[in-house]
Amino acid sequence: MIFEETYTLSNGVKIPKLGLGTWFIADDQVAAAIGSAVKLGYRHIDTAQAYENERGVGEGIRSCGVSRKELFITTKLAAEIKTYEEAIKAIDGSLEKLGIDYIDLMLIHSPQPWNDFRGGDYAEGNREAWRALEDAYKVGKLRAIGVSNFKEQDIENILSSCTVAPMVNQLLVHIGNTPIKLMEYCRQKDILVEAYSPVAHGEILKSPEVATIAEKYQVTVPQLCIRYDLQLGTVPLPKTSNPKHMSDNTKVDFMISDEDMEILKQMKPLKNYGEFSKFPVFSGK
Numbered sequence: 001m002i003f004e005e006t007y008t009l010s011n012g013v014k015i016p017k018l019g020l021g022t023w024f025i026a027d028d029q030v031a032a033a034i035g036s037a038v039k040l041g042y043r044h045i046d047t048a049q050a051y052e053n054e055r056g057v058g059e060g061i062r063s064c065g066v067s068r069k070e071l072f073i074t075t076k077l078a079a080e081i082k083t084y085e086e087a088i089k090a091i092d093g094s095l096e097k098l099g100i101d102y103i104d105l106m107l108i109h110s111p112q113p114w115n116d117f118r119g120g121d122y123a124e125g126n127r128e129a130w131r132a133l134e135d136a137y138k139v140g141k142l143r144a145i146g147v148s149n150f151k152e153q154d155i156e157n158i159l160s161s162c163t164v165a166p167m168v169n170q171l172l173v174h175i176g177n178t179p180i181k182l183m184e185y186c187r188q189k190d191i192l193v194e195a196y197s198p199v200a201h202g203e204i205l206k207s208p209e210v211a212t213i214a215e216k217y218q219v220t221v222p223q224l225c226i227r228y229d230l231q232l233g234t235v236p237l238p239k240t241s242n243p244k245h246m247s248d249n250t251k252v253d254f255m256i257s258d259e260d261m262e263i264l265k266q267m268k269p270l271k272n273y274g275e276f277s278k279f280p281v282f283s284g285k
């Protein structure tokens with residue numbers, strides 16, 4: 001059963017292997033989604049300052065019926081914040097909006113602000129934002145800290161000056177987009193990779209090739225996608241507010257053969273992400 005499974009981060013903190021994504025779940029709907037997810041056994045919720053639903057996530061934490069300490073809550077520092085003072089303020093802002101005393105995992109959302117994704121040099125700003133995460137970690141406001149969308153050089157920049165190394169890198173990892181070299185680099189640095197958009201934001205549901213492999217295992221495409229990310233050793237974060245989909249996404253007790261894993265790793269990239277291609281994370285950069 002997937003809900004009994006955890007990874008252990010480099011600082012010893014345990015993280016549930018399957019999380020619930022909440023991007024595009026509105027602030028006034030996310031508490032209900034968390035309630036449904038927790039009933040099914042989910043304990044790991046992924047949000048971000050940028051999703052503008054931290055208040056609702058907090059409401060979900062308080063109303064879901066399990067104690068705070070049973071849950072694993074991740075949020076992300078807004079990509080635009082690249083100074084120490086602003087980062088400290090924003091971390092406290094997240095704690096306040098969520099209405100909790102500590103956050104289990106906080107990530108720098110992106111090495112660059114979204115309007116300059118993979119653009120200019122924010123090395124110093126990232127080191128400053130990181131210093132703020134470290135300080136919040138050291139006083140117990142955050143149980144673990146990490147990054148998202150960071151490439152090798154972005155991580156090297158943090159490692160060059162940090163006193164606490166990143167424990168997580170959250171990346172776009174799905175069938176058709178498997179950044180093998182970057183994932184291997186993270187593994188060597190003891191950084192756990194979390195897989196965002198494991199179902200390619202829904203776009204992969206249109207792929208006949210992936211559907212054929214899912215049929216072979218008598219599973220749905222999202223189940224194949226989630227299992228794929230688990231077998232890569234990552235933390236899949238499928239997003240849904242539909243309880244039926246939430247339930248389907250937990251039925252991943254099957255094994256993809258080594259041969260099929262290789263086929264899936266080599267699967268050609270999706271042509272695009274449809275109407276969502278406009279988001280920097282789906283820009284292919």
Ligand SMILES: NC(=O)c1ccc[n+]([C@@H]2O[C@H](COP(=O)([O-])OP(=O)(O)OC[C@H]3O[C@@H](n4cnc5c(N)ncnc54)[C@H](OP(=O)(O)O)[C@@H]3O)[C@@H](O)[C@H]2O)c1
Binds near residue numbers: 197241
């Ligand atoms: N760090 C970053 O920069 C970053 C970027 C993107 C995402 N993320 C995180 O990763 C999470 C997931 O990524 P995502 O939201 O882009 O997309 P995703 O989880 O790959 O895909 C979500 C889409 O798949 C559908 N879906 C999910 N399970 C399904 C099922 N069992 N059957 C049919 N359809 C299903 C959902 O539809 P329904 O809602 O109708 O079920 C939704 O349209 C986000 O919510 C967020 O927490 C992080």
